[in-house]
Amino acid sequence: MFKQNTLHYLSVAGFAWLVPLIKLASWESPREQLQEIVRLIGLPLIAILVFLAIWSTAASRIDTSLGTFPGPTAVVTAAQGLYQEHLAEREKAVAFYERQTKRNDAKLAKNPDAEVKIRDYTGKPTYFDQIFTSLITVFTGFLVASLIAVPIGIMCGLSPLLNTAITPIIQILKPVSPLAWLPLVTMVVSAVYVSDDPALSKSFINSAITVTLCCMWPTLINTAVGVANIDKDLINVGRVIQLGWFTRVHKIAIPAALPMIFTGLRISLGIGWMVLIAAEMLAQNPGLGKFVWDEFQNGSSESLARIMVAVITIGFVGFILDSFMHTLHKVIAHDEA
Amino acid sequence: MSTYLDISQISIEFPTKTGPFKALDKVDLKIDRGEFISLIGHSGCGKSTVLNIVAGLYEATEGAVILESKEVNAPGPDRAVVFQHHSLFPWLTVYQNVELAVKQVFKGKKSKAEMHQWVEHNLALVHMSHASHKLPAEISGGMKQRVGIARALAMEPKVLLMDEPFGALDALTRAHLQDALMEIQAELNNTVILITHDVDEAVLLSDRIVMMTNGPAARVGEILNIDLPRPRDRLALADNSDYNHYRAAVLTFLHQKQAKSDTPPSQAKPAIAPVADVKKAVGA
Numbered sequence: 001m002f003k004q005n006t007l008h009y010l011s012v013a014g015f016a017w018l019v020p021l022i023k024l025a026s027w028e029s030p031r032e033q034l035q036e037i038v039r040l041i042g043l044p045l046i047a048i049l050v051f052l053a054i055w056s057t058a059a060s061r062i063d064t065s066l067g068t069f070p071g072p073t074a075v076v077t078a079a080q081g082l083y084q085e086h087l088a089e090r091e092k093a094v095a096f097y098e099r100q101t102k103r104n105d106a107k108l109a110k111n112p113d114a115e116v117k118i119r120d121y122t123g124k125p126t127y128f129d130q131i132f133t134s135l136i137t138v139f140t141g142f143l144v145a146s147l148i149a150v151p152i153g154i155m156c157g158l159s160p161l162l163n164t165a166i167t168p169i170i171q172i173l174k175p176v177s178p179l180a181w182l183p184l185v186t187m188v189v190s191a192v193y194v195s196d197d198p199a200l201s202k203s204f205i206n207s208a209i210t211v212t213l214c215c216m217w218p219t220l221i222n223t224a225v226g227v228a229n230i231d232k233d234l235i236n237v238g239r240v241i242q243l244g245w246f247t248r249v250h251k252i253a254i255p256a257a258l259p260m261i262f263t264g265l266r267i268s269l270g271i272g273w274m275v276l277i278a279a280e281m282l283a284q285n286p287g288l289g290k291f292v293w294d295e296f297q298n299g300s301s302e303s304l305a306r307i308m309v310a311v312i313t314i315g316f317v318g319f320i321l322d323s324f325m326h327t328l329h330k331v332i333a334h335d336e337a
Numbered sequence: 338m339s340t341y342l343d344i345s346q347i348s349i350e351f352p353t354k355t356g357p358f359k360a361l362d363k364v365d366l367k368i369d370r371g372e373f374i375s376l377i378g379h380s381g382c383g384k385s386t387v388l389n390i391v392a393g394l395y396e397a398t399e400g401a402v403i404l405e406s407k408e409v410n411a412p413g414p415d416r417a418v419v420f421q422h423h424s425l426f427p428w429l430t431v432y433q434n435v436e437l438a439v440k441q442v443f444k445g446k447k448s449k450a451e452m453h454q455w456v457e458h459n460l461a462l463v464h465m466s467h468a469s470h471k472l473p474a475e476i477s478g479g480m481k482q483r484v485g486i487a488r489a490l491a492m493e494p495k496v497l498l499m500d501e502p503f504g505a506l507d508a509l510t511r512a513h514l515q516d517a518l519m520e521i522q523a524e525l526n527n528t529v530i531l532i533t534h535d536v537d538e539a540v541l542l543s544d545r546i547v548m549m550t551n552g553p554a555a556r557v558g559e560i561l562n563i564d565l566p567r568p569r570d571r572l573a574l575a576d577n578s579d580y581n582h583y584r585a586a587v588l589t590f591l592h593q594k595q596a597k598s599d600t601p602p603s604q605a606k607p608a609i610a611p612v613a614d615v616k617k618a619v620g621a
Contacts, residue, residue, distance in 0.1 A: 231422075231424065233420045233422060233424035234424055234426060236392075236394055236412070236418065236420070236424070237418075237420070237424050237426075237438075237488075239393075239394065239412040240392065240394075240412045240413065240414060240416070240417060240418050240492075241414050241437070241438045241441045241442060241492065242412065242413055242414065242441065242442075243441060247441075251437070252426070255426070255428045256426075256427075256428075258428070333428075334427045334428035334472070334474075335427075
């Protein structure tokens with residue numbers, strides 16, 4: 001029973017490829033499991049190796065003004081370099097706080113009433129800080145987008161008139177590139193968000209709002225379609241038992257539309273992540289986008305390899321975000337997606 | 338004493354792009370308390386429309402539905418509906434599906450414990466207690482329909498409306514559910530309107546069969562009293578001459594008097610043949 005549950009949770013979490021390994025470990029029809037392993041793990045592995053080989057040979061033939069295009073080895077080296085920089089920066093930070101505490105303690109020992117200054121360490125963000133910043137930014141933008149898109153989508157789904165009215169607006173705003181929104185967002189934020197001690201940096205707000213503007217549409221459209229296409233009999237059941245309007249929406253409309261809403265959210269988060277990198281480049285929000293831009297401006301012989309590390313990181317994070325949404329969908333919604 | 342349920346001269350028109358479409362024309366039907374009525378007719382004749390008007394889901398253009406001397410024109414749990422496609426909420430378990438209706442209908446009238454008992458009681462009535470924690474996707478079509486019936490019964494309706502409840506089921510499952518329905522009917526003696534296109538089902542279950550003419554502007558064509566003693570047993574009835582007589586009467590109405598234009602009367606005749614076949618098969 002425990003094993004069955006584990007296997008079930010693994011497939012829900014998107015780790016179906018681990019299932020045959022576990023079954024093999026418990027010696028459950030090993031022949032079948034080996035075939036499954038070859039299919040689920042072996043084939044993708046071969047594809048990756050072929051890809052690396054092509055990349056490696058192609059890269060060595062491309063000469064740029066910043067040296068040869070980085071192959072897999074150069075990228076691994078660059079990744080290790082970024083990790084070392086991260087460790088070094090953390091050590092510096094620890095050392096800084098130690099010095100500060102020592103200095104303040106000495107001051108207080110001499111004169112208990114002395115004013116001590118506590119400052120934050122202001123070293124440059126490391127690669128891992130930048131990944132973290134990007135994640136926070138994309139989730140902020142995505143969350144705001146969802147909070148706007150889901151209610152509007154539900155209203156559109158419930159009212160065909162409203163839906164007809166605003167569909168053209170949605171269709172026109174949907175394909176707009178983040179690069180077109182960003183200058184407008186920047187100017188509006190600088191004009192509206194004036195504060196002496198801003199809790200959030202403007203570059204963060206600019207990037208997050210741009211993500212919101214670009215990624216709310218799939219959620220909105222999917223929610224509207226999901227709510228509009230609820231089985232009529234289900235609505236009639238609600239009418240027969242005389243549920244109030246509000247109960248009908250939250251007990252019938254929303255649960256029935258959840259699979260579609262989640263499909264929309266998943267597409268939205270994917271778009272949001274793609275948009276974010278572009279937005280961060282221009283808005284100079286200290287995330288992965290800015291990292292790529294800075295490396296490009298820096299133009300050292302290592303820059304291209306470091307940008308490739310960012311490319312792979314962006315891909316991986318995007319993949320993880322998508323699996324995360326997919327898992328959430330399977331756990332919460334009632335369909336077998 | 339006035340009629341329990343009076344479907345009084347109802348007509349309905351649906352607006353279409355090419356002008357109004359008259360689906361029903363002065364359908365008139367009086368039903369006594371505890372009576373089991375079947376509405377039978379070709380598909381598209383408007384029998385579901387009659388049911389939907391009684392349920393309050395559609396509003397009649399003319400005429401009225403009067404239940405216990407009060408006009409009804411909005412949906413309500415006193416006229417519970419069993420839909421053709423079970424219509425269980427897929428995200429709720431069997432128990433929760435019935436509970437949702439019970440909580441809504443008996444709000445303030447039953448205590449929590451009473452409601453729990455009432456849900457359990459109705460699930461037991463349709464023999465579904467064993468699956469109360471399952472989701473609709475995890476049970477068979479026949480079981481889903483049983484739960485749909487339990488949900489409707491749990492509303493303690495004055496009239497139970499069934500819209501081809503067994504139409505989507507295979508023949509064996511359908512027979513099981515018909516037997517279950519007769520068993521429940523013997524116990525509760527509900528007033529039931531059943532929509533069906535299955536002649537055997539109509540004769541087996543009903544006190545009266547209401548045959549509808551083909552649409553548009555469908556009317557009540559004939560009404561047939563089924564004077565068979567209850568409890569009825571499908572095997573014993575198969576050889577019963579009254580049963581076969583009723584069956585032939587309905588078939589004659591459907592396939593000769595109201596033959597669809599794509600099956601002219603001359604060709605429709607063989608449709609009566611199965612009666613003889615059944616006799617032979619059972620007699621053999």
